[in-house]
Amino acid sequence: MIIFFGIRYTTGRLILTGQECPACKENHSLAVIPQQGYFHIFWIPVFPISRDYIPVCNSCGSTFIHKRPPIDREVKSQYKTPVWTFSGLIIIGIFLLYIFSMMLISKI
Numbered sequence: 001m002i003i004f005f006g007i008r009y010t011t012g013r014l015i016l017t018g019q020e021c022p023a024c025k026e027n028h029s030l031a032v033i034p035q036q037g038y039f040h041i042f043w044i045p046v047f048p049i050s051r052d053y054i055p056v057c058n059s060c061g062s063t064f065i066h067k068r069p070p071i072d073r074e075v076k077s078q079y080k081t082p083v084w085t086f087s088g089l090i091i092i093g094i095f096l097l098y099i100f101s102m103m104l105i106s107k108i
């Protein structure tokens with residue numbers, strides 16, 4: 001049996017940082033795109049793993065992948081991990097609860 005598993009990524013909505021763009025020096029133009037990684041089995045998200053914030057400029061369109069400006073913790077806290085990235089754990093939890101309840105019922 002072949003099991004497909006690995007890491008996939010999802011992106012959140014753009015978050016404005018209010019910082020100056022290092023490339024075009026435009027004030028309040030820097031934003032970040034949150035990128036959440038998650039482990040999947042057969043493309044079903046099991047649990048979230050790494051999170052990254054990719055800085056982009058709203059004015060000139062530059063992205064800063066290698067030389068990143070510092071991003072405030074307050075800006076980072078605006079992005080919450082999507083609940084659906086826990087889908088696999090929720091399914092496994094429900095399955096274990098079902099097994100446990102069946103064991104309890106069979107003993108009565």
Ligand SMILES: [Zn+2]
Pocket residue numbers: 021022023024025026029057058059060061062
């Ligand atoms: Zn810029």
